[in-house]
Amino acid sequence: MTETFDAIILGAGQAGPPLAERLTKAGMRVALVERHLFGGTCVNTGCMPTKTLVASARAAMVVRRAAEWGVDLDGGFAIDMTRVRARADTVSANARHGVESWLQRMDGCTVVRGAACFVSADTVMVGEQRLSAPRIFVNVGGRSTRPDMPGIDEVALLNNTTMLQLDVIPKHLVVVGGSYIGLEFAQMYRRFGAEVTVVEKGERLVSREDPEVSDAIREILEAEGVVVRTGAECIRFAPHDGGIEVGVDCQSGDPSVIGSHVLLAVGRHPNTDDLGLDAAGIATDARGYVNVDDQLATNVPGVWALGDCNGRGAFTHTAYNDFEIVAGNLLDGESRRLTDRIDCYALYIDPPLGRVGLTETQARKAGHRIKVGKRAMKRVGRAVERGETQGFIKVVVDADTDAILGAAILGVEGDEAIHSILDTMARGGTAVDMRRTMHIHPTVSELIPTVFGELKDPEDAST
Ligand SMILES: Cc1cc2nc3c(=O)[nH]c(=O)nc-3n(C[C@H](O)[C@H](O)[C@H](O)COP(=O)(O)OP(=O)(O)OC[C@H]3O[C@@H](n4cnc5c(N)ncnc54)[C@H](O)[C@@H]3O)c2cc1C
Numbered sequence: 005m006t007e008t009f010d011a012i013i014l015g016a017g018q019a020g021p022p023l024a025e026r027l028t029k030a031g032m033r034v035a036l037v038e039r040h041l042f043g044g045t046c047v048n049t050g051c052m053p054t055k056t057l058v059a060s061a062r063a064a065m066v067v068r069r070a071a072e073w074g075v076d077l078d079g080g081f082a083i084d085m086t087r088v089r090a091r092a093d094t095v096s097a098n099a100r101h102g103v104e105s106w107l108q109r110m111d112g113c114t115v116v117r118g119a120a121c122f123v124s125a126d127t128v129m130v131g132e133q134r135l136s137a138p139r140i141f142v143n144v145g146g147r148s149t150r151p152d153m154p155g156i157d158e159v160a161l162l163n164n165t166t167m168l169q170l171d172v173i174p175k176h177l178v179v180v181g182g183s184y185i186g187l188e189f190a191q192m193y194r195r196f197g198a199e200v201t202v203v204e205k206g207e208r209l210v211s212r213e214d215p216e217v218s219d220a221i222r223e224i225l226e227a228e229g230v231v232v233r234t235g236a237e238c239i240r241f242a243p244h245d246g247g248i249e250v251g252v253d254c255q256s257g258d259p260s261v262i263g264s265h266v267l268l269a270v271g272r273h274p275n276t277d278d279l280g281l282d283a284a285g286i287a288t289d290a291r292g293y294v295n296v297d298d299q300l301a302t303n304v305p306g307v308w309a310l311g312d313c314n315g316r317g318a319f320t321h322t323a324y325n326d327f328e329i330v331a332g333n334l335l336d337g338e339s340r341r342l343t344d345r346i347d348c349y350a351l352y353i354d355p356p357l358g359r360v361g362l363t364e365t366q367a368r369k370a371g372h373r374i375k376v377g378k379r380a381m382k383r384v385g386r387a388v389e390r391g392e393t394q395g396f397i398k399v400v401v402d403a404d405t406d407a408i409l410g411a412a413i414l415g416v417e418g419d420e421a422i423h424s425i426l427d428t429m430a431r432g433g434t435a436v437d438m439r440r441t442m443h444i445h446p447t448v449s450e451l452i453p454t455v456f457g458e459l460k461d462p463e464d465a466s467t
Pocket residue numbers: 014015016017018019020037038039040041042043044045046047049050051052054055118119120121143144145146164185275278279310311312313317318319320321322323352
């Protein structure tokens with residue numbers, strides 16, 4: 005027997021639950037299917053537990069450096085990983101239960117537990133249950149990639165999920181992958197007391213960023229004792245008496261490193277392989293991401309894809325914004341589009357990197373004649389007062405139109421301070437608008453108008 009609904013949502017991650025609320029409030033009968041943990045990646049194995057651990061790691065850093073702030077500690081300190089982990093588990097569990105009970109109490113929403121699989125364009129099976137609706141919203145997220153690397157099946161590697169189950173401090177954590185997820189774990193475990201090596205295939209860390217950002221991030225990590233091995237062209241794994249041997253083959257340094265634990269953080273993969281997309285005729289790209297148009301509709305009428313599984317964003321805020329676009333268009337008569345939004349994200353090493361819009365490299369590639377403004381955090385009063393002066397502010401402006409193209413704030417509060425630039429860009433504001441806006445003293449943000457007032461040709465711009 006087929007149960008019929010007005011809408012079916014696959015996945016209780018970042019877009020599914022708020023969409024269920026909007027659809028049910030509009031009077032629709034909705035089935036929401038979740039195969040594992042309510043709240044999805046962000047709540048259970050992503051943003052929330054990792055940022056909770058980053059906070060513990062920061063506390064360890066502050067304690068270690070306490071004397072610099074004139075605070076003497078008697079008797080040293082210890083990290084209790086069981087309690088550190090318990091704190092992260094509690095934060096996740098509270099959020100997970102919150103999402104689950106919200107959905108359970110939602111009038112008009114039927115929560116179905118199990119893995120959904122399409123059998124046609126308007127019907128999915130969840131175990132023996134057959135559910136049908138004229139609207140289906142795919143919000144199935146992604147998981148960590150496990151590429152075919154030499155020796156990968158001979159060793160036990162950690163991923164973002166199993167890392168969070170560790171309640172010991174590794175003697176030596178090797179992080180394979182020098183990008184956002186890997187670097188957060190690398191710094192955090194270094195602060196917890198592990199020896200840490202980051203092994204990155206590319207010539208520099210976070211290669212999507214401008215080279216000076218990559219270099220500054222490397223400096224921040226190395227200053228804390230993280231060993232960085234870039235240019236690792238032939239990463240391979242083998243069991244070793246001391247744990248796992250990771251072949252590096254760098255241009256310099258030892259040809260391999262031995263980790264007691266190895267985290268593989270080399271990318272993400274959409275959860276679309278077992279979703280029966282072929283049965284529905286839903287098209288994907290070569291990597292399995294669901295193809296969507298500017299309003300998140302798939303090639304099959306009545307089916308939309310939101311969040312990480314559409315490959316148009318890889319963040320909680322992009323998944324949530326997908327929900328807002330779809331809900332606005334379907335329920336509020338709006339005409340919102342993916343291409344209206346401005347790229348923005350943060351990297352949560354400490355101090356964090358806040359990013360918005362184009363990098364300098366991307367702006368040049370897009371054909372802009374640019375001007376750049378820069379200021380080292382050493383010249384930002386707030387950072388000096390805090391004793392945390394690593395990093396810099398960098399803004400990229402179109403030299404012909406004065407339009408703000410992008411910015412990076414690597415430094416204390418960079419993830420927050422970047423928002424004034426983001427909001428100005430969203431309203432079409434220019435460098436002059438930023439320059440003329442008074443900001444509060446003493447903040448990191450107060451120097452943003454100054455940086456926009458000191459624009460130079462990139463060749464002449466220095467911090
Ligand atoms: C370690 C880590 C740290 C991160 N930190 C940040 C951060 O600081 N900031 C940020 O913005 N983003 C961060 N992210 C990314 C963020 O977690 C994701 O972008 C976000 O969770 C995507 O939401 P989503 O709704 O698309 O998918 P998900 O949250 O992954 O939810 C998808 C849901 O679908 C379910 N599902 C899958 N297949 C099926 C099926 N066949 N049937 C039924 N249910 C199914 C899954 O069980 C899951 O619950 C981080 C990710 C990781 C891994």
